[in-house]
Amino acid sequence: MPSPLTTTRKKTFMLTSLGVGAALLAACAPDTADDGDIGEDVIRYRVATIEGIGTPMNDGFDRFVEEAETCSDGRLVGTNYPAGQLGGFVDLIDGNRNGTYEITSGGFDVEDQLSPTLAALSLGYVFEDEEHVERVIDGMLPQMAEELEASTGATILGMGEDGWRWTFSSTPIETIEDTQGLGIRVPEADIPLGLWNALGASPTPVPFTEMYNALETGVIEAGEGALAQIAANAFHEPAPYLNNTKHWFNIKPVRANAEWFNGLDDDLQACLRTTAEDVFADVRETSRQLEAETVAELEAEGVTVFEEPADLEVWKQRSATYDEVYFGEYPEAEEFINDVRSYAAGDQE
Numbered sequence: 001m002p003s004p005l006t007t008t009r010k011k012t013f014m015l016t017s018l019g020v021g022a023a024l025l026a027a028c029a030p031d032t033a034d035d036g037d038i039g040e041d042v043i044r045y046r047v048a049t050i051e052g053i054g055t056p057m058n059d060g061f062d063r064f065v066e067e068a069e070t071c072s073d074g075r076l077v078g079t080n081y082p083a084g085q086l087g088g089f090v091d092l093i094d095g096n097r098n099g100t101y102e103i104t105s106g107g108f109d110v111e112d113q114l115s116p117t118l119a120a121l122s123l124g125y126v127f128e129d130e131e132h133v134e135r136v137i138d139g140m141l142p143q144m145a146e147e148l149e150a151s152t153g154a155t156i157l158g159m160g161e162d163g164w165r166w167t168f169s170s171t172p173i174e175t176i177e178d179t180q181g182l183g184i185r186v187p188e189a190d191i192p193l194g195l196w197n198a199l200g201a202s203p204t205p206v207p208f209t210e211m212y213n214a215l216e217t218g219v220i221e222a223g224e225g226a227l228a229q230i231a232a233n234a235f236h237e238p239a240p241y242l243n244n245t246k247h248w249f250n251i252k253p254v255r256a257n258a259e260w261f262n263g264l265d266d267d268l269q270a271c272l273r274t275t276a277e278d279v280f281a282d283v284r285e286t287s288r289q290l291e292a293e294t295v296a297e298l299e300a301e302g303v304t305v306f307e308e309p310a311d312l313e314v315w316k317q318r319s320a321t322y323d324e325v326y327f328g329e330y331p332e333a334e335e336f337i338n339d340v341r342s343y344a345a346g347d348q349e
Helices: 004-017 019-026 056-071 089-098 116-122 130-152 190-198 208-217 227-232 258-262 266-300 312-329 331-342
Strands: 032-035 040-048 076-081 103-105 154-169 183-186 202-205 222-226 241-243 249-257 304-306
Touching (some): 056 266, 116 312, 130 266, 130 331, 154 266
């Protein structure tokens, strides 16, 4: 009998696969529709994401759509299309930037070409802990939204998260020595490649959909990702060693196409921002609670869990060597990340 986590993986795959045919839904519904009861135009919008059904992020979007309709007195009517129903991640990010989709979500690592400053948030060891994350969101979210809008044409309504990206492997990873030459799958982007090279591994871009098979056949020995994602896709089956290497805490902005958003009345803009801020603050809290539960479930499945590397400071030192390379190429990113890191001690207001 398959384990509960394996069953979840299969369900997640099936839901994501709905996106193959569902791109037909991309034919836009009318942006506005006259509603005689309200006396004003109803503004229809779509939330299009790859967030899995049943995840904190997607539950948040369901709640966001409902509460935005309430706080706008029925003028904002949204429909949530999760699990890649309207396309793959890159397509949705691009579609949000150009106005095809009004709202989506995605981490800052996708900004590597358009905004190296924001992409620097995916460098190694930017965040110390969850309290540091909260202080940065409280103090720097308007700055991030301004930079994102100027560089990409999208703005930020609120901030969700996927949390820490854990490392999973077919052999134990307890210290930096265990990463030397390690064949680890990374996203096809400069920062993760540079980071894991600096840590001594042998990073290899592999499509996400091929990762389980690559682990099972030994093409790669390890990968890294959000804990919920690891469990949902059962990556722990061929790679039963988990370590919260804490190399990246993935905050995930709720993105709105800026031209669409800025074209709304002020009261509707305020409704969307307030709703997103409130809902996704709760999402962050829920995500952290579920992470602890997921660790316990995985341990019950026989997975060996390390809460962090025994020599974490060495990991940070090795990671910093790539920071120097990145900042040499993008000096404007260094000041920004220094500001982010200055919130770690709580000295900033």
